[in-house]
Amino acid sequence: MEKWNQTSNDFILLGLLLPNQTGLLLLLLIIFVFVLACLGNSGMTALILLDPRLHTPMYFLLSQLSLMDLMYISTTVPKMVSNFLSGHKNISFLGCGVQVFFFVTLACSECLLLASMAYDRFVAICHPLHYPIRMSKMMCLKLILGSWTLSSINSLAHTIYTFQIPYCRSRAINHFYCDIPAMMPLACMDTWVYEYMVFVSAVLFLLIPFLGITVSYGRVLFAVFHMHSKEGRKKAFTTCSAHLTVVIFYYAPFAYTYLRSKNLRSPEEDKILAVFYSVLTPMLNPIVYSLRNKEVLGAMRRVFGMFSSRKT
Numbered sequence: 001m002e003k004w005n006q007t008s009n010d011f012i013l014l015g016l017l018l019p020n021q022t023g024l025l026l027l028l029l030i031i032f033v034f035v036l037a038c039l040g041n042s043g044m045t046a047l048i049l050l051d052p053r054l055h056t057p058m059y060f061l062l063s064q065l066s067l068m069d070l071m072y073i074s075t076t077v078p079k080m081v082s083n084f085l086s087g088h089k090n091i092s093f094l095g096c097g098v099q100v101f102f103f104v105t106l107a108c109s110e111c112l113l114l115a116s117m118a119y120d121r122f123v124a125i126c127h128p129l130h131y132p133i134r135m136s137k138m139m140c141l142k143l144i145l146g147s148w149t150l151s152s153i154n155s156l157a158h159t160i161y162t163f164q165i166p167y168c169r170s171r172a173i174n175h176f177y178c179d180i181p182a183m184m185p186l187a188c189m190d191t192w193v194y195e196y197m198v199f200v201s202a203v204l205f206l207l208i209p210f211l212g213i214t215v216s217y218g219r220v221l222f223a224v225f226h227m228h229s230k231e232g233r234k235k236a237f238t239t240c241s242a243h244l245t246v247v248i249f250y251y252a253p254f255a256y257t258y259l260r261s262k263n264l265r266s267p268e269e270d271k272i273l274a275v276f277y278s279v280l281t282p283m284l285n286p287i288v289y290s291l292r293n294k295e296v297l298g299a300m301r302r303v304f305g306m307f308s309s310r311k312t
Helices: 019-051 058-084 093-126 126-134 137-162 179-187 190-222 231-259 267-291 294-311
Strands: 011-013
Touching: 011 058, 011 190, 019 058, 019 267, 019 294, 058 137, 058 267, 093 126, 093 137, 093 190, 093 231, 137 179, 137 190, 179 190, 179 267, 190 231, 231 267, 267 294
Parallel strands: none
Antiparallel strands: none
């Protein structure tokens, strides 16, 4: 464990990678993933905004997912890269608090938004006649605002409490970002009650939405296999399988990390799992939703064609 000035209010992040050649190569790979995620999510958001044919509830929700992923990966990776390249692992008390607030807000918002997207597909496929009413623009707006509002309130409560806890041991956080469970061992008080509240929040924002998604897609897939139109069945199955790929890749490591007892967790394992839901998933979302979606590919051709015709 690194020595740290106990009179300082700053924390240090022990990081993910070792300061050697292998660590540098892995860092370059993470930077590449970060650039892809930023380009993909910003491009997806702009594409949905520019193409009128994508101004539907499903793509409106998808644009929010891209925005969340863009902010999500930007919360952790730049600081990790900066600390590795500079050799300084410190993060200020305020910076750590800001990172916790945005990370928890975006993580919880994405969980709720993925549940909203599953509900959208459920209504579209299982109750198509009711779709214009159940998934109106106002309903979409309520779902998005609800995701942001509930997640922000939850995150603010956790951030305020976490940074009122006295930290009288080493301030070295064994993670590559300020993660609440990783900070609890540094406290000089019994935190089991608060750790239980973190578990409750994980159930509310992670487990319950995941169960809702599972039920929704279970009914959707049942309805898909009973469709008479082969083309409609193929399109619905492609869309749902893309959604499920994202959901499983995001929820599985998240649930395995936050719903386990702290006695079964290890810092190294937690850091590796965090790479999946905080770094890789934001890159995969635009790839999965674009390459497997004919409407998005068509929108790309129209938008790029529009810009190329303007240049000529």
